[in-house]
Amino acid sequence: MLKRVLRPFPQLIIALICLAAGTILDGVVFVKMMGFLDYALVGDMATLKAEIPGFLLQACLLIPIGLLGTITKSWFRKDANLCMKRYYIRGIFKKNISEFQQENTATYISRLTNDCNTLDTNFVDGIFTVFNGITNFCVAVWILSTVGKGMIGFAVTITLLTAVVSMLLSRPVSKKVKERSDQFDGYTSYIKEVLSAFHIVKSNNLQDKVTNDYYGKSEEIQHKGYVIEKIYTFMNALQNGSFSLMIYLGLCYLAYQAIQGNITAAGALTVSQAIQRIAWPLMMMSEAMPKIFASKGLGKKINESLLNKNKHEENIALHEFTDKIELKDVGFAYEDAEDKAKTLHDVNMEIKKNGKYLIIGPSGGGKSTLLKLLRKYFDASEGKLLIDGKPLADVKKEDYFSLIANVEQQVFIFEDTLKNNITLYKEYSDEEIKEAIEVAGLTSFIENLPDGLNTMIYDNGKNISGGERSRIVIARAMLAKASVLFMDEAFAALDMERAREIEQTILKLKNITVINVSHVIFKDSKSQYDKIFHVKGTVTEG
């Protein structure tokens, strides 16, 4: 993950160059000013006058260079954040459907929001703080060297001390940052659940319970933040103590040199200023460094949420479905099932190309699980699942998914026009769209809309009915001209008349295999299916 953050490398280099140029110029201007003081004290006005124009020019350059540094830093931060988020979203969509479903979606939201923000503050900003610290430190050492080489030894001692203290203290911080990230997962998931159950909470007067639970969870998070802050404070206090000691030692050395007559007044002023210049960046660095070290653990955790445990390589290309899908002695158990009992066992069935199949059975019998196997969301735990004689587990996902279409109970609608929701952003002729709309029974609905197909649909279909949502998804499947159509309770949100009408249309389609899992069964259409499968732990015909 951290590599991705550094991907806008050119922007980073430009920003660092600008920041370094600003710091170096600032040091040069300061040394010149001290030189002017010496000229003034010895009354060398001629040299003073000669050097003033160059000095003014350099001093004026400080403003644009400083501005450029800040702007390029923001530019890099913006791009680094975009890279981080793009990488994460792409990673999510590379996950296997089965493994994605094992995680609570709130975990991904938390990684994308809380953890990415923490990386931005601790790592991205930390890089600049440390770089600023290093450049300021180098410039301060150079300023010291213009007075006397002896002071450089102090600077090196302070740096070593800071680095060692930071490394030692980064471990407990790193652990706490990870713990807080875990807590954020639970917290985000809780908020998501509470907000999605808003109407249930309101209508059952559960506000007090929810508010108290929320308060408890918030308190836990805040407490963890408080513990982390305490560790940081302790660490900073330790480092501040060591800095102060170094500064006092530096000042004693300065006093000794002045008594010996080894430095001028401007020299003395330069040394005391330079010590301040060393102390400040080192303090900033010592705060930033443990956070940067801690970011490594967080980056690893973000990457882990994107890993697919199943590394099975799919090496069979499949561009068309020509014959049949077969299940031979198939069994399946969910990994996270408490007793590891099989949801399905000894399943033997055959689905022929262009056949129409109805799947029925009691609630919890395993109908949706069977569909998940057929849709290649999960691989069978045992037995063989073959498509045209090839193991479905070895068939490339992209190939298989382009051959199938799904009409699910849970319909997802994009916040976009009706047309884009039906075409799913692919190009189709007006004729094809019209035909799909007709099959899905949407024609009169669209004709009655003032903006027709250009009507905007908001917030996952808030401004259309459940039935209309289902019909949009049916139109999508029709338009995709898939070889196999999987329907999972597709009629549940439709009125009987509309459901019967759409079922009839789909049953009459010639070039598509239909597998329809449904509780809504019309006696007269039962006979139109090639086979009816009954699912209850296993599959029987009838």
Ligand SMILES: Nc1ncnc2c1ncn2[C@@H]1O[C@H](COP(=O)(O)OP(=O)(O)OP(=O)(O)O)[C@@H](O)[C@H]1O
């Ligand atoms: N992700 C999961 N992890 C563990 N067990 C699961 C999971 N999904 C389903 N199950 C269990 O598998 C069994 C079959 O569930 P499935 O959803 O396939 O049944 P169904 O026949 O489709 O039920 P319904 O008609 O009520 O939708 C149930 O006992 C269910 O609790």
